[in-house]
Structures are given as structure tokens and as C-alpha cells.
Amino acid sequence: MKFPTVLDAREHPSRTTVHCAAAIAVGLAALLLPHVSWSQDATCAQRTQALSQGVDFAAAAARQAPAVVGVTVLGQSDDWPTIDTSANVSASFGKVAGRGLASGFIFSREGYVLTSAHAVLGAQQVVVSTVDKRRFDAEIVGLDRRTDVALLKIAGGSLPTVALGRASRLCPGEWVAAMGAPFGFERSVTAGVVSANPRYMPGGGGVPLIQTDVALNPGNSGGPLFDERGDVVGMNSMIYAVGGGYVGLSFSLPIDTVMRVAEELRATGKVTRGQIGARTQPLTDELAPAFGLAAATGALVVRVDAGSPAEIAGLRSGDVILSVNAADAMSYEDIQNRVSAARPGGRLALNVWRHRAALPVQVAVAPGVADAVPRVARRADTHEVRFGLEFSERKGLPGIGLLDPGLYVKSVSGSAQAAGLRFGDMVLAVNDASVSSQAEFDAAIRSVGDNDTVALLIMRGSARGFVPIAPRRPVAPVAAAAAAAMLP
Known part of the structure; x- marks a missing residue:
């Protein structure tokens, strides 16, 4: 069977539910049916524009890199949706308690940044890092979980911006490249070809995706996908995995869709969609044949919400919606899009198939529930103690006991959490002053001003590295090394 989706804008009640449902739906889809056929066959076959022989993405990457940013999120840890078909669950990568890493890109000189909605869900604080090592506290203007788009705003003018293209022109076999920060390695470039465009995922609410074989990994979420001309044609969103690893199936949201959503978020802070309260699945x-239909088109009603417009109109489980405001049968995706695009307060004319006969149904359109925007905090309280670190001192002789003597992180919040410190890290030095106790740590930071960046020497396992702690009183964007580059 296929698991149902909601014929409205409320497909994603929570990240856990979303990921598990998507994983199950796609896993079954691989067994049951090829969900869509090759698209744009005629258009692509008739193309006369000669693409370059021997694609070189170096110039394109250099062109886009200044506008690609890193996104550090505090308050949540699930920063990468992976459809894991082996376990039928969403595999989480790069989990660090309370901290997530993603990518994004600037599309407006006024400081508007696009990233993935799943990356900032649950965020208490969002920090954007630019190519010139500046760090900005970001405001979440709005987000839309259905398309996985979030719009951020940072201070600053005359910022570099990406060059936008059109995803609708992409053909299977065309070369594309992604840029982002997989596992924190900033502005990494990976390349591949378009596998299908558009690709509709079962349970995806009719949202089109670009399927590629470009290698994407945790931290690529929200980064740009660009074509060989150097134009951004998509935003990287998720991978299809077996056992939690990349296997050559990656998905990006077309930039045409991204920008439509971004403009609505910019104007109103939310995306408004219609809904009728009927939960449906594709007719396969x-x-x-079980419903007396020769063609597998339309949306099969699985459940009707109590008190919804669908119930009032008389829709019931087992009905097949063949079309919306049209005489000819429509695809499942077109029906989903037609309903969600309807304005609340209007009415839709449904062509319904019931008991092997057509039945016209008029249904009212109700407003869908808009996604709530997380309330984010400004970076680093001026009264923050020890950068948000709480320590445990380990005493004794080296080599005796499980841990060597030293100063260990017991809990972390605030500035230290933003920098990537976590439970169990050992603090060896503050700037160039060695520390082995809390008293020595306190003495070392007394001379540090609220406007100064501090470098903490950290040992994690057998690896050592200096981690920059941003100023406790950020009077302006400051230069700082990327937090994701702190340790392996």
C-alpha cells in the first residue's frame, strides 16, 4: 500500500513524523511503481543550444562562492533529512546536541538568505558565516515546511548575490554542481548530472524536485545547485539512502519554486495555501481496476477530516478525485497543486468517481495552517559566564583512571555551543595561556573584553585544535574562523 498525504498545506506536523513518513513512502514506492516517467522528453530532444564540450565548473564555482554561506543553528540537532530505505526511518547525520550545520546563499543585496526549512526548525539562534569570515545573527523571516524553504535576513548592505537561472530548462543528462559545507567543509563543490526533472516523490504533496547523482552530505542542506553556465537552478534538500549513506540519488528544489516561496515569505512572513481536509494517496x-477505472489518474480519498469542507461537501473514503476545476482527468500532483493554490474562501468544482460513476462535487476552500516561525535569540548575553561552559575538573596522575587530569566540559550553551564545543571536550588553553583548572580558566579570561574573540585550545579524543569564541558583545560583524572547521 501507499501511505496517504493530506490534500492541503498540513503535510508536515513534525520533523520526526515527516521523515519517517517520507522514508516509508519512498521505500515502498521503489517496490510498487515508477512514480513518474522521464520528463521534458520532447523539449530536451528538440534543444538546439549546444552545451559546452568538457564541462569546467571552476569559473562557475568562483562566481557563486562569495554568496554561499554557512548556517549554524542552535536549539536543534537534526540537520539533514535522509530517506533510508533499509531501516524505513530517517537517518540523522552529524548530530551534535543542540547544534546543527547547514548551507545557504544570498540572493538579495539587502541581506536575504535562503536555506532549508528543516535546518532551522526548532532554532533558538541562527548564525550566518560569509566567505570573508564575518558572522551575522540571522532573523528567520519565515519558513515553509512543505517545500523545505526558509528565508533568513542578516544585517549588511551591498552583499554578494548568486546568479539565478531557470530549473525548468534542465534536461536529464545535463551537468550540474552543488556547493555547500558537507560535514563543515565550507564551499565544497561536487558535480554530477541531472537524473530526472521534475521528479515527484510519493507523499511529497506534489512538490517538484530535481533528481541528480551529485554527491550531497550533511551540511549541504540549503546550498545552491548550479548549471554549467554558473546559474543557480536549485536548492539542495535531501538524499535517498540505503543504510544512511549517499548512494547516488540526491534531490534539490527547483529555484523557480524556491523564489516563488521566498517572495511570499518576504511579503507576508508565511505561505498561504488552501485545504479541503481530505487525505489522499495516488491511484496506482x-x-x-478495484474502483472500475482503466487509467491510474486522480487522487484516492483515504480519510475525510471531521468538520472539514470535504466532509460538508459529502466526500468519503474510497472516492477518487479525477480533476479539480477541469473536465479532463488530472494527475495526482496536479490535483494537489490545484487545491493548495486555491484561495481560502473560494470553491472548487471536483469531478469525483464513486461506485463506478462520475459525480460532481462543489467544495469550499479553507485556509491551511501556516508554519510557525521559531523565535531566535541574539548571540551571547553580555552577562554570560565562562562563554556558557560548565566544567568538571579531573585530578590525579596521568594514565590512572579513565580520563587524564584536566578541565573537561560538563555542559555547554551560548557562545561555546555556537562554536561547536560539546560534552567531554577537554580545554587546554585560553589564547596562549595553558589552563588545567577552572580557577586558571577564570584567571585567563579576566583580561578578555566583551568585544574580543577568544581562542580555546580543545582536545577531543586524540585531536587538538583552537576554536574561536565570538565576542560576548557583538557591536558589529567580526572576522572569525568557521566553527565547523574546528575539529575533525
Whole structure:
């Protein structure tokens, strides 16, 4: 069977539910049906524009890199949706308690940044890092979980911006490249070809995606996908995995869709969609004969919400919605899009198939529930104690006991959490002053001003590295090394 989606804008009640449902739906889809066929066959076959022989992404990457940013999120840890078909669950990568890493890109000189909605869900604080090592506290203007788009705003003018293209022109076999910060390695470039465009995922609410074989990993979320001309044609969103690893199936949201959502978020802070309260699933070739239909088109009603416009109109489980405001049968994706695009307060004319006969149904359109925007905090309280670190001192002789003597992180919040410190890290020095106790740590930071960046020497396992702690009183964007580059 196929698991149902909601025929409205409320497909994603929570990240956990979303990821598990998507994982199950896509895992079954691989067994049951090829969800869509090759697209744009005629258009791509008739193309006369000669693409370059021997693609070189070096110039394109250099062109886009100044506008690609790193996004550090505090308050949540699930920063990468992975459809894991082996376990039927969403595999989480790079989990650090309370901290997530993603990518994004600047599309407006006024400081508007695009990233993935799943990356900032649950965020208490969002920090954007630019190519010139500046760090900005970011405001979440709005987000839309259905398309996985979030719009951020940072201070600053005359910022570099990406060059935008059109995803609708992409053909299977065309070369594309992604840029982002997989596992924190900033502005990494990976390349591949378009596998399908558009690709509709079962349970995806009719949202089109660009399928590629570009290698994407945790931290790539929200980064740009650009074509060989150097124009951004998509925003990287998720991978399809077996066992939690990349296997050559990656998905990006077309930039045309991204920008439509971004403009609505910019104007109103939310995306408004219609809904009728009918939960549906695609009608497959296997299911169609059971309902007396020769063609597998339309949306099969699985459940009708109590008190919804669908119930008032008389829709029931087992009905097949063949079309919306049209005489000819429509695809499942087109029906989803037609309903969600309807304005609340209007009415839709449904062509319904019931008991092997057509039935016209008029249904009212109700407003969908807009996604709530997380309330983010400004960076680093001026009264923050020890940068948000709480320590445990380990005493004794080296080599005796499980841990060597030293100063260990017991809990972390605030500035230290933003920098990537975590439980169990050993603090060896503050700037160039060695420390082995809390008293020595306190003495070392007394001379540090609220406007100064501090470098803490950290040992994690067998690795050592200096980690920059941003100023406790950020009077202006300051230069700072990327937090993600702190340790392996």
C-alpha cells in the first residue's frame, strides 16, 4: 500500500513524523511503481543550444562562492533529512546536541538568505558565516515546511548575490554542481548530472524536485545547485539512502519554486495555501481496476477530516478525485497543486468517481495552517559566564583512571555551543595561556573584553585544535574562523 498525504498545506506536523513518513513512502514506492516517467522528453530532444564540450565548473564555482554561506543553528540537532530505505526511518547525520550545520546563499543585496526549512526548525539562534569570515545573527523571516524553504535576513548592505537561472530548462543528462559545507567543509563543490526533472516523490504533496547523482552530505542542506553556465537552478534538500549513506540519488528544489516561496515569505512572513481536509494517496495501476477505472489518474480519498469542507461537501473514503476545476482527468500532483493554490474562501468544482460513476462535487476552500516561525535569540548575553561552559575538573596522575587530569566540559550553551564545543571536550588553553583548572580558566579570561574573540585550545579524543569564541558583545560583524572547521 501507499501511505496517504493530506490534500492541503498540513503535510508536515513534525520533523520526526515527516521523515519517517517520507522514508516509508519512498521505500515502498521503489517496490510498487515508477512514480513518474522521464520528463521534458520532447523539449530536451528538440534543444538546439549546444552545451559546452568538457564541462569546467571552476569559473562557475568562483562566481557563486562569495554568496554561499554557512548556517549554524542552535536549539536543534537534526540537520539533514535522509530517506533510508533499509531501516524505513530517517537517518540523522552529524548530530551534535543542540547544534546543527547547514548551507545557504544570498540572493538579495539587502541581506536575504535562503536555506532549508528543516535546518532551522526548532532554532533558538541562527548564525550566518560569509566567505570573508564575518558572522551575522540571522532573523528567520519565515519558513515553509512543505517545500523545505526558509528565508533568513542578516544585517549588511551591498552583499554578494548568486546568479539565478531557470530549473525548468534542465534536461536529464545535463551537468550540474552543488556547493555547500558537507560535514563543515565550507564551499565544497561536487558535480554530477541531472537524473530526472521534475521528479515527484510519493507523499511529497506534489512538490517538484530535481533528481541528480551529485554527491550531497550533511551540511549541504540549503546550498545552491548550479548549471554549467554558473546559474543557480536549485536548492539542495535531501538524499535517498540505503543504510544512511549517499548512494547516488540526491534531490534539490527547483529555484523557480524556491523564489516563488521566498517572495511570499518576504511579503507576508508565511505561505498561504488552501485545504479541503481530505487525505489522499495516488491511484496506482494496481488499485485502479478495484474502483472500475482503466487509467491510474486522480487522487484516492483515504480519510475525510471531521468538520472539514470535504466532509460538508459529502466526500468519503474510497472516492477518487479525477480533476479539480477541469473536465479532463488530472494527475495526482496536479490535483494537489490545484487545491493548495486555491484561495481560502473560494470553491472548487471536483469531478469525483464513486461506485463506478462520475459525480460532481462543489467544495469550499479553507485556509491551511501556516508554519510557525521559531523565535531566535541574539548571540551571547553580555552577562554570560565562562562563554556558557560548565566544567568538571579531573585530578590525579596521568594514565590512572579513565580520563587524564584536566578541565573537561560538563555542559555547554551560548557562545561555546555556537562554536561547536560539546560534552567531554577537554580545554587546554585560553589564547596562549595553558589552563588545567577552572580557577586558571577564570584567571585567563579576566583580561578578555566583551568585544574580543577568544581562542580555546580543545582536545577531543586524540585531536587538538583552537576554536574561536565570538565576542560576548557583538557591536558589529567580526572576522572569525568557521566553527565547523574546528575539529575533525
